[in-house]
Amino acid sequence: MTEQVTLQVLAEHWDAPFERSAQDAAIAALEEGRVIVLPRLAFALAPAEAGLLSAGALDETRKNISADPATGVVHGTALAGAELAALTAMMTRFRGQAETLVRQLLPGYAGALSTARTSFRPAEIAGRETAPRKDDKRLHVDAFPTRPMRGRRILRVFSNIAMDGTKRVWRVGEPFPAFAQKFLPRVRPGFAGQAALMERLGLTKGRRAPYDFLMLGLHDAAKLDNDYQSGAPAAELTFPPGTTWMCFTDAVLHAAMAGRCALEQTFHIPVEAMASPERAPLRVLESLTGRVLA
Ligand code: SIN
Ligand code: FE
16 A cells, blocks of 8 residues: 555755656645655754754643744744754754755646745654644644635645654555545534634634635544544555655645654645646535535
8 A cells, every 4th residue: 555655756855856757746646645755865964953853852832843934933942042043943944955845846836835834843752642633643634723724735844854763654544535525424614703703813823714614624523533543544654764755734644653853844835736626625625515615
């Protein structure tokens, strides 16, 4: 099953050029819901950065450190002074390299690409206890309560930067249309006026569309279904240190089972920029519900 869910790309440099055929294959793979794996593309750490990889960089109340590209401000870290500067520099460099890679490999998205947050995930995942709804060890599609997407795609680039050989382990589940068909009947849309109210109360950054309610419902329904979690078809993917990978996490059912020290860069892409817009979760859900959702 691993071959069906991944596409290997053997680039060794973040700014490597790609043939048109490789670019087309990459876009097709992503839009079909596969994970692009770049086993030879490592994120190189500067000497001053090696010390940042202990989970001590993390504010104890958070699971990730994140950086806002608009302000450059880093949230969720206990570090200060020179260490905070080194952390900020590392995350900024990762963002730049991830952006270069996406523009080279996926030029069809370049004109419409919006660069969102960067995250650093130092803490070990295995053994971490969290409420089921927040537990990323459970298969889910990404949808975030405070950040309405209104149909836009979530493309994420990850890199394993652990220095002790720790692999990151994912499970990847069934294709989105099959998943959505199964779970949609259990999902409730928001009540009338809920999106406007939540926006006014500052609970969401911008207004949720009906799409966002359905995606959050699918996210929660999958995570809360113990039978689905243990019985659903899933492939295990392992990403050793020095590996980079990317996928549309709003459509790829994924669970992060183990690993520490990953960097991640999020991009948002409008449905219209896709080669096959009908594969977007927005269009799949619109066709299942017969409604306009964003
Ligand atoms: C997730 O998006 O669910 C977590 C992925 C990871 O940190 O590897
Ligand atoms: Fe996720």
